[in-house]
Amino acid sequence: MVTLGLIAASLLAACGGPPDTSIPTTPTVELSPQEAAGKRLFSQYCGACHSIVGEAAIVGPAMAGIATRAETRIEGMSAHDYLIESILDPGAYLVPGFDNLMPSTWGTTLTGEEMDAIIAFMLTLK
Numbered sequence: 001m002v003t004l005g006l007i008a009a010s011l012l013a014a015c016g017g018p019p020d021t022s023i024p025t026t027p028t029v030e031l032s033p034q035e036a037a038g039k040r041l042f043s044q045y046c047g048a049c050h051s052i053v054g055e056a057a058i059v060g061p062a063m064a065g066i067a068t069r070a071e072t073r074i075e076g077m078s079a080h081d082y083l084i085e086s087i088l089d090p091g092a093y094l095v096p097g098f099d100n101l102m103p104s105t106w107g108t109t110l111t112g113e114e115m116d117a118i119i120a121f122m123l124t125l126k
């Protein structure tokens, strides 16, 4: 949590002036080893359908800002729990405008450790 506070503080300092909410971009933050591993796994398994930079959809929605958006998707569900559900059971909630095209086999493809790393990485995409 200390790290998150520092990141938030440095982001605020970097912005200067009113926050620009137009295009969420991936901030260049220092990733922990687990988050960095998650980023590599994400590129390997998820990157073909999900961009992590900018807003362009590929097959699935872009992931810039997902950590913030995830919290708002299902009332009462935390960002962390929403991400887990989205990965293990993608059809449970469909992002408006997208079809149910995401594979639902990640529970067997990925180890628990890999899942945790991917989610830790996604939670850095504020």
Ligand code: HEC
Residues within 6 Å of the ligand: 042, 045, 046, 047, 048, 049, 050, 059, 060, 061, 066, 069, 070, 073, 083, 086, 087, 090, 091, 093, 094, 095, 098, 099, 100, 101, 102, 103, 106, 118
């Ligand atoms: C074959 C393409 C494809 C692959 C590969 C894929 N996804 Fe998706 N994903 C989608 C589509 C399409 C949607 C939108 C429909 C839905 O909500 O399920 C989606 C939705 C999501 C959402 C919800 C996003 C939001 O804005 O609420 C998350 C989170 C997600 N994917 C994570 C992942 C992760 C993590 C991986 C890799 C382990 C992955 N996806 C691999 C196609 C894909």
